[in-house]
Amino acid sequence: MHFLFFRNNAGIMFCPYDLSEDGFEIQFATNHIGHFHLTNLLLEKIKQTAKSTGIEGRIVNLSSVAHIHTYSGGIKFENINDERSYCDKRSYGQSKLANILHATELSRRLQAEGANVTVNSVHPGLIMTNLFKHSGFLMKILKFSTGILWKNVPQGAATTCYVALHPSLKCVTGKYFVDCNEFKPSAYARDEILAKRLWDFSNKIINAAEIDVKVS
Known part of the structure; x- marks a missing residue:
C-alpha cells in the first residue's frame, strides 16, 4: 500500500524574543505560520494527485507535549507580538x-x-538535537534527571513514520499521536472554535504579508 505524504517538521524552540522578517513573534512565525503557508501552497497539488492516482495523501504536523504549556486562552491573538x-x-x-x-x-x-x-499531528518525544541550542544547560540537567525517557533520532522519527505510512491509519484524520498511539491532547487543542479562529488569523497574516511584498 502506498501513501503520498507531506511533513511539517522544521522548528525553533525557547528563543529570545525576536520578530520574523514579516514582523511576527519568531517562534509562532517559524513553527506555525511557515508551515501553514507552505501547506496551503502545496495543498491543491496534494489533493489533485491523491484524486488522480487514488493514493491517499497524508499531511503530518510535528507538534509537542509542550502544547500544554501555553498562554491563557491558548493563542495570544490580540497581542501575539507583545x-x-x-x-x-x-x-x-x-x-x-x-x-x-x-x-x-x-x-x-x-x-x-x-x-x-x-x-494528523504528532509528538515525537524527547530528543537531544540542535533544537535545544537556546537552552542547552537546562536540557543537560533534564537529560541527566530523566535520561531513560530520551530518544535517539531514529526512535524520535518512529511516530512520524508510523502516522505517515502505516496502512492501519488509512482514513484516520484529525488526531494527535504519541509513541505511535492516538493520544488525547489538551482542552485548548480540542477546541474547534479556537481552531477556526486560528485558521482565519493565520490567513489574515499571510494575506497581509503578500500585500506588503507586492507593494514593496
Missing part, C-alpha cells in the same frame, strides 16, 4: 498548540470536501 508578556517556554507551547489546531481544522475542511487526504 514583548512585555513574552515567555520563551509559553511561546513555544503556543506554536506547538497551533500545529495541532492547524491539523484538526485542515482535517475538518478536507473531510467536508471529500478529499482523499488526511491530516
